[in-house]
Amino acid sequence: MTGQVRTVDGRVAGRRGQATRQKLLDCLSEMLSSSPYRDVKVIDVARRAGTSPATFYQYFPDVEGAVLEIAEQMAAEGAELTQLLEGRSWVGKAGWQTSQELVEGFLDFWRKNDAILRVVDLGAAEGDKRFYKIRMKILNSVNNSLTDTVKELQAKGKVDKDVSPAAMAGSIVAMLAAVASHQRGFQTWGVKQHELRPNLAMLVHLGVTGKKPTK
Amino acid sequence: MTGQVRTVDGRVAGRRGQATRQKLLDCLSEMLSSSPYRDVKVIDVARRAGTSPATFYQYFPDVEGAVLEIAEQMAAEGAELTQLLEGRSWVGKAGWQTSQELVEGFLDFWRKNDAILRVVDLGAAEGDKRFYKIRMKILNSVNNSLTDTVKELQAKGKVDKDVSPAAMAGSIVAMLAAVASHQRGFQTWGVKQHELRPNLAMLVHLGVTGKKPTK
DNA sequence: TCGGTAAGCTGACGGCATGACAGGACAGGT
DNA sequence: ACCTGTCCTGTCATGCCGTCAGCTTACCGA
CATH class of the missing domain: 1.10.10.60 (Homeodomain-like)
Known part of the structure; x- marks a missing residue:
């Protein structure tokens, strides 16, 4: 095997x-x-x-075949992203911390692998299942974990009933991926890196918990 | 001229x-x-x-030149997106309405032009300034309007001082664009269209106003 | 009606990338 | 030294790229 x-x-x-x-x-x-x-x-x-x-x-x-290979290698390394969420708390100050570290880790990973991730994104968007699967593999750990978190908070009545955990998690993860792949673009847009990250973290926290973070 | x-x-x-x-x-x-x-x-x-x-x-x-042409045409049509935000209110029920319509209009526009937008996105991500400019042109109307809204709410003290309006608006717009270009993907992920949109709208509202919407 | 002129289109061509194959070079074992 | 299986490349047919000269078509003024 x-x-x-x-x-x-x-x-x-x-x-x-x-x-x-x-x-x-x-x-x-x-x-x-x-x-x-x-x-x-x-x-x-x-x-x-x-x-x-x-x-x-x-x-x-062909070239595509080799690209898939590189993408697989990267996806394997991407398992580290799971650690950003495993056993973390989303309550109080710890919640803000979790949110910040998730954003930090995500953006760093994306920046490190931006070239290959661009191609994977394109392939996935074009409907190629192989690329789609790889993209899933990277995002799934984060996505599943976020989905579970929202579900738990929902069970405790801390999040509105009409929120769909999967949709919310998916949207947040998509946002992270999108912002990450256009990091350079934000700079041209006059947004500094050190402004971007806390604001993203805020948005993540808002989405997951429905509340502003305690800092 | x-x-x-x-x-x-x-x-x-x-x-x-x-x-x-x-x-x-x-x-x-x-x-x-x-x-x-x-x-x-x-x-x-x-x-x-x-x-x-x-x-x-x-x-x-070359092919790229022709693609740029198509993209320009689309960007011109994309001016309609401005209407989704011009003179809208972000307060109370009207705010929820604005948020919903923004998401609706955005996703529809993206779905209508998904093929060309994929290529524009790739070009922009690869650092090509021409594609980046077109992407800006489409997103700017929405982005600017959102930035202004956040600034206003901030001036009234309804949004935290340490929020950067530009970064927040940019993140939201990036999220909309990302979710839009992976709409099909969400379905595979087990998220239904009718679940996705309200949740996105919720996230938009949370980001802009910092509060849950009044429904 | 009749050229004249500019727009519009294409066949043909050198150049280069693709992808397949057979055969030569190389390393490790005897 | 020799053998064996791995590894690499020269070569070739094929097909796309991008250009040009030259042909056809439309328009216009005399």
Whole structure:
């Protein structure tokens, strides 16, 4: 189940092969950061990796296939996002803390992986189920946890009955993802990073608990 | 200043030429809805329009250039979004109404233009200033109006001093745009359209006024 | 009616990326 | 030194890109 790495034609990749493969992924990753997705060519990736296009096709069916691979790796790392919510309190000052740390962690993760996340977002929006699944995998931990929190608060009567926990959580998570992927844009819009984060945290807190945070 | 339509090589386009040009734009628009942006080829667009690739290059420098054109047209239509906020009240029941109508109008606009908006979003996220400007143009009316509203409420002491109106408005608008572009995704996530909208409206209201709406 | 002129369109072409294959280079074991 | 399976690349057919010269069409003034 460890998922032996295989070439397109079915051979098992050895140590050297895996290194080459990883190098291609790394170079593709760099290219995605520096040029539009539409313009990323196999030949450029291969050149940058000091190898030939044919080698690329030995490990990946096409650019999209390689992108999916990178995205999977990132999604695996994204499991850390769960920690931002596990066992946290949403009451009083601790609630404000939780909210702030969620925003912080989320934006940082997004910033670290912005290039690949852009492509994943596009793929998902275009209806590609594979990309959609990866996006889910990253967002689900946060989303589920938020949904549960809202449900609990609702059970205690602290949140209105007519709130749909799933819809609320989904909206909040979508907001976080959107703001994260347009962080640069906000700066152009005259919004400073240190203004953005607390306000986002406020909005998250408002959405989850229905109340202003205690600071 | 009416912006005479010109071909790439500087000729003035006549009636026939403009028709061809528009047909190409329409076909490109369709293609964007039905296949991934990365895979849209000039030759396919031309074929679909019943013309030759060379004709395409007479009117547009490349696919991206044509996409920008479509986006501009859409942005112009997007001016209607301003009406969702002009002269509206954010107090009491009227405030809840405003919030609901904003969400409604926004999601509808996004759904109507989802294909092109995806590409605009990608371009903006990739740092392309032209796409970013178009995205701004669409979102700005809503954003500015929301910013003003928050400022006013803040001046009256109804919203905390430490809220940054621009950051709050920007976050809300980003959320609307994000949820809008993943509307289909929400359904897969088990969230129904009729649940989503009121919850979004609630979040908008909470963000703008800091209070739960009066229903 | 008849050119003249500019708009409009396309066939054809060099250039480049794609994707497949066969064969050569290389590392590890005997 | 030799063998074996892994690994890489040169080469090729195919197809799209982007450009140009040149042909057709529409319009207009004489």
